[in-house]
Every structure is written in structure tokens, then in C-alpha cells.
Amino acid sequence: MRLFLLTVLNGLTLGALYFLVASGFSLVFGLMRNVNLAHGSLYLLGGYIGFDVAEMTGSWTLGVAAGFAAMAVLGALFQILIFRHMQGQDLRQTLVTIGISIILADFMLWIWGGDSYQFIIPDVLFGATSIPLMGIKYPTYKLFVLLSAIVIGIGLWLFLNRTRIGMMIRAGVDDRGMLQASGINVNLIFAITFAIGAGLAGLAGVIGGSALSLAPGEDLRYLLASLIVVIVGGMGSVTGAAIGSALIGLADQFGLTYSPTYGVTYTFLVMVIVLAFRPTGIMGRQ
């Protein structure tokens, strides 16, 4: 029973981490039809920058903020300098982002080396917390990851569904020409969306890097996770990303705990089943 509860929590917290990365990916991919395969690089780069800032200032919180801000700026630059010029050309965008991800990976290896980086997290978050009723102890930091994913998820949903800018983003996706005709600067809206998506990846880099660690190769791991989550959950839906992340996280952890040898296959099994019965993803629209 203890093992089962721990595995559920492990699955949910891993899912929370995936959600932090994949929500930004889903936002850009689904809403803007921009295939950003450099999303994993934004995760890792944000983590590294956050690490350096946290080292310099001694404040982990500033590190998180720096990870978000730096990647948000970079994301906006991506949109303004690159993707704006290849609107709607899927293949070209895909190739360009693959190129960017390779270049960024080499730059990061050059600057930060092959070392593993571990954040010094604030004392409050270090150690384990007893969970009432369940009678088990669980890492405080992982509970924090779970909580921040929930807060960010709700915030994102409110932003898209309850604010004026969110409304514009959704309208722009459905009919770009119409939105432009009603006097709204569409390019600005898309730059904002891209900045938020990239910023979330950078934020996840610091939060995820503190839960596990930062090392070369993590960029691809999270890009793959984001792709699977978006495929399972459906593109452009925050709720879909949340459901997808939770499913993938749970499948991964239950697999690893109860049949370690075949652990890795379960996430793909989930993907295959979803693709077979709901090709657009669980919350995807036709």
C-alpha cells in the first residue's frame, strides 16, 4: 500500500514537471501552428541561466525568475526574427527549429560543459514532509513542483479563457485575417504567446533542474516528453496538456516500479492507445 501511494505521488509529480514544460509547447504548437522543436533547448538553457543567476545572487527564487525572463525574451526574439518570416510553412519551421536546437546544444556544452548541475534549493523546500492520512513521508520539493504546476495550469487557463489577450489569441488562431481586420496587431499577440510558451520552458528548466539535475541531453528528454504529452492530451488545450502529463507521468512511474525492465515502454503504449481511439488527442478538437 505504501509503495502504491508513493508511486501515485511519484507519477503525479513527474507529470507536474512534464506539464510545466509541455504547457508552453502545447500553447505554441497548438494555438499558433508553430512547430518549435527547440523547446527542449529552451528548457535546458533556462535552467543553466537560472543556475548561474542563483549562484551569483544566492537566491533560488531569483534563479527561477531569471530562467523565465531570459527564455521569454529569447522566445519573443525567435518569433519576431525567425518564425514571422515563415508563417504557415510547417516543414521549414520544423527544420529551422531542429537546427536551432542543435546549435544551442553545442553552445551550452561549450559554455557549461558536460557537468551535472544541482541547484541549492531553499531550506523550506528541502527534506521530506509527512503526508497526513496516508502515513508516508514525501519530498517537500516534489510537492512544491506539483503545487506550482497546478497554480500555473489554472493561471494559464484563466489567462486564455477569461482575459482580453487570451480571447485575442484564441480568435487569432481561428481566423487570423478577421482579427487583423478588426484592428488588432496580430504579430504582437503571437510574439506574446511565444514569449509565454518559451518562458514557461525556462521556468520549468529551473524547477525541474532542481528536482532532478541539469545535464546535456535533458533538452531532448523533455522535448520528447512534451511531444508525447501533446499527442496524448491534444494540441493547444491546457486541460489536455494536464491530463496528458498526468497519464504519462503515472504510466512511467508505475511501469518503473512494478516492472522495471519494461518501464520505458508504458508511456509509448499510452500514446499508441490514444492514437488508435482518439487520433486528435484526448481533449483535441477536430
Place this chain on the structure above:
Amino acid sequence: MTRLVKPAVLGAAMLASAAAVGATQAAEPIKMGALATLEGAFTVLGQEGMRGVELALQEHNYEVAGRKIELIKASSNAQPDSAVAAARKLAEQDGIDIMIGPLSGSEGLAIKDYAKTQLGVTFLNGASAAQDTTLRDPAPNFFRFNPDGAQWIAGLGEYTYKVKGYKRIAVVSEDYSFPYTMVFGFMKDFCKLGGKVPEKFWVPIGNKDFSAIIASLPEDIDAIFVVMAGSDALNFLSQYFQSGGDKPLVASSMTVDQSILSSKGRSKDYLVGTPSATPAADVNPLPEWKAFVDGYRKAFPKGLNSPSLFAQEYYVSTKAALAALEMVGGDLSDGHAKFRDALANLKLMTPAGMRSLDANRQVVTDIFLTEVAKGEDGDLKAKLIKVVPQVNQTLGESMDKFLAYGPVGRDNPSCP
């Protein structure tokens, strides 16, 4: 790509050799290849290995018995196929005479087999430590001046049981030939004394998320034997302590290696008091060790506080090659026969004590039993408990009896 390049390389090599014949024989450099993991989870260890090779060569000014030494580096990622590909490039394209490497256990097994096809090249192991690289079916031109995994931790099983008093231990280990060897070396003594190992967890190299294993660790154990290196070890340690884990640890050599002890982060503080055994004692009083540390710090200001085991092992192998070359006057013209003879009979004083080879060209060396302690400057150091003198590959038993334990693996040995 290779197809296009090969003729060009061949042409260049032919031109070069024609030119070399014209010059004097002595002026021709000895080509030395160095192979270490500069990619993947063991990148830091690989960098350390390369530093060891460079330091040894620097001490000789890249010259031995009047012949220049040309160093050619190659990288692998701890997988056997990548090591063979890199060795193949060194041996067949660069035309090296001597190779130092590889770093990781299964790479060593693969390179041993490859060595049998390249009898014109002499291979000196870097730091790889799987048992069967030299124990069963060894290659005549593969020399290992480094202990295997079971030798690395000679004496730890007994110390853990008798002095530390841990009777039930769970093993968390990377899943390949070298950790198998090491777990065998630990369990051979530990189980014989009556210790129990109820569960062993094998994880792939490069695993990041250990939450499933931490959740599955049994409650009724006295300690955990951790056999992991580099970022894998760091990840496990930080996640275990963050999850409120409070079992004491017993560590493999590389889990409390300097590359981990000098890493940033808080979780390593929990390592104080952890017993381990290693061929590299950081507080070894030998003057050779001190000279090695001084040389390392001077040569690599950006290196670690103190050279790691992997720098040391590559250094020792390179030193052995240089010493043997010195003895034969740099003469490899007889198909390396005299050079290999010199290697086989070499008695080498190293930073880790006296080393020599057995009949299988496997080292006999001192091993150091250690515990992690905090130094005066607050840095963690491995503190010497005692020296286990001149450990051989069969751990003091006869060859026949030792071979009867069978090849090591996930399920051998076992004492649940």
C-alpha cells in the same frame, strides 16, 4: 564521408611514411592514442582521464628515449560500440602504436576483443574494471595496470559487516559489467560472513529519476550499497536524501570519488562517515601521491581540487607505458616484443603504491579502505582507514577456486 576521406588519408599516410624513411629512424614519433568518455554520463570522468594522460606526457616533455610522442585523443560514450569505433579510428586510420583506454567496464571487454585483431598495437587499459577483461580469455597485447572492480573494493565487505555492523544491505547499482564485478567483490566477503542482500536494484547508466527505486527500497535494511558514478550518483544521492531517506550508505569507490565530493550541492554532506574502498586514497601519505597532486594542480588550474581516481588510473597506465618505452630505448621495431616484455615485468612505483602485473597482465596493487570525512577547509575528503596490501585479481584465493565462482552478473552472487 569516410569512404571519401579514406583514400585521401591513405595517400597522405603513404607520402608521410615515404618522407619518414628518408629522415632518420629515431626522429619518427611514437603515436599514442588516448580513449576516454568525453560524452554522456561519464563526461567529467573522461575529462579527468585525459588530464592523467596529459600530465604523464608533460612530465616527459612528450619525449621518450629520444623519440617524440604524438598524442591523439578519441572519445566514446561508455557504450562498447562507441569505444570500438573510436579505437578502430585510432588504430586503423591514425596508425597508433600504443593506446591508453578505455574508461568504462563494458568498453574494456569490447576493446579486449578488438585488441586480438590488432596485434601490432599495444593496449594499456585506462580505467575500465570489468573482471573478464583480463580474467577469462585475455588478449596477449592488452595490459591492465589498473585493478578490476572486485579489487577496487577489496576488504569493504568485511569492514562493513564487522566494524560498521551492517547485516542487511540493499544494492542500488548501475547495470553493466563493471558494477557486477564490484558487487561481486563486496558480496563475496559480506555473504560469507553471514550478511544478507535481500534486494538488488539495477539501473541503466544515465538514469535521472530514481523515485521509483527509492519508493521500492525495503524498510528492514541496515544500509544501502550504492554503486554508481558521475551524475547518476549525484542524482541518486540528492533524491534519496530529499525524500527523507535516513539509511546509512556504503559506497563504491566512484560514488565517493573526488568528482562527487567536490561537486556543488547540499546532499553530499550526508556522505560523511560513509565507508568505501578504492585504489585512490586522497589522504595517502606517499610522497608520490603528493607530487602527483602538485603536478595536477599546476597543470590544470581549472581541474578538481584534487585529482580523481580516473586521472590517477590513466596517469598510471601512461607512466607504465613510458617507463617500459624508456627501458627498451623507444624501440618498437620488433613488433613490440621487447616493449611488452618490459611491461609484463615492470615494477612501477605509482601515486597509489607499488604496482606490477600477474600472468594475465592484470595488476597487483594496494587498495585503501576509507571513510568520508570533512577536512579542515570544509571540503569532503576520503580518509584512510587502512591499507589492504598487494591485492591480486583472485582476491587472495587460488585461480581454480576463484574461477569456480563463475562469471559475475545480475544474479551472481546472491544471498537474499
